[in-house]
Amino acid sequence: MGTWTSRLSELGLTLPPVVPPLAAYQPAVRTGNLVYTAGQLPMVDGELMTRGKVAEGAEGIVSPQEAQAAAKQAALNALAAIDALVGLDSIVRVVKVVGFVASADGFSGQPGVVNGASEVLGEIFGEAGRHARSAVGVNQLPLGAPVEVELIVEVAP
Incomplete structure (x- = not known):
């Protein structure tokens, strides 16, 4: 298949610059063969x-489709943090995705929103992008x- 970097290029995707931390944390940390990203x-x-x-059809609210695109961008930001730490091509597989969705009362479509992240990881990594996942509705997120x-993610030794 080549490298993950070349796969990104084939898909017409580029990794953004690493988002600077908003507080006292690192964008990504490696322990053993695992890299954990901060929430992106x-x-x-x-x-x-x-x-x-996020809600369905309410004025002034983020639509599930807009939120799904935002989840994709957040996943690309997480990959940028991994790339800066260990290099994208060192990824062996995506192990787990955790997605938090700022949800209006009654919204229960968090899994569909977090699909934005899961699907782009599947496009990039194929079978190595299949992962465990949590999609959690929350009241508020930073900013x-x-x-x-x-x-x-698991990375090569």
Whole structure:
């Protein structure tokens, strides 16, 4: 298959610059053959791509489709943090994705929103991108973000 970096290029995707931490933490940390990312927001050029809680059809609220695109961006931001730490091509497999969705009352479509992250990881890594996952609805996320995504990946020794 080649490298993950070449696969990104084939898909027309590029990793963004690593988002600087908003507080006292590291964007990614390695222990043994695992890399854990900090929660990544859907930042593009230093700004959130959208803000607000996710719901179906409510004015002034982030749609599930917009939130799914934000989850994809957050996953790419997590991959950028991994790339800066150990190199994207050292990834053996995606182990787990945790997605948090700022949800308006009554919204229960968190799994569909977090699919934005899961699907892009599947496109990039194929079978090695199949992972365990949690999709959690929360009241509020940092900066008013609609989603936050964390990754755990296995890397080569």
